[in-house]
Amino acid sequence: MRNWLKYWPGLRQYSPFALCVAALLVLPACTGLNQAAINSLQAAYQGPNRNFEAVPRNPAYQYMQVEVPGAASLTVLGYQYPNLQVWYAAKGEVVRLQGNRLLDTTGLNVNLANVQYTPGAQTQQTNMKFDVPELGLFNVQATLQLQRTEPPKSNLAKRASEQANAGKGLYWYSETLSSPLPAALEGLPPAIYGFAQPLPEGTxxxxxPPAVYGKQCLAPTYCLEWHRQ
Incomplete structure (x- = not known):
């Protein structure tokens, strides 16, 4: 992850909490946040082996662990629209989720931008239009196909499942991009979501519903995972 943002997309739309987060690197304290939340944000990983369980949590805030290859962060929910969540990390990374899916990211080595989701021709399909600026890709169009799948083998997915439903685990679904993709995205793995309950037939x-765990790849070898905690 990069140490600071290239830009703050639409920052004026967000709450004072978001502005407070932006100041964490230059201010010793911020009146909009409890000290426990400040400590949590400033405890963002320097590597994949840091133990987030030791970080103090403030129950007034919602947290989400985010991992990309070689780095991870503990993020805090800064703003929530009816179907949009904006998550902030202490070093400036921003992850926006529309429902379970990535809407855009900022501050990563590879970022997803200008994403649009629309209903597909069938119940289990969603149309997607997006940019991956670092790969020189713009206005890419694809169709996502939702289906049951096996759980991913990552450590974050395993921990998310172990902590869910009193140890009973999560229900796993994948979304495969079924349309032809640009050469730079050939071999892109499917997105994977872990839900607390099975999806009713015909959903x-x-x-x-909100997923406990999600994984979405921005490039064939660069995937972003998140676990709502």
């Missing part, structure tokens, strides 16, 4: 892919 529309555009109306999914």
């Amino acid at each position: 529309n892919a555009s109306q999914l």
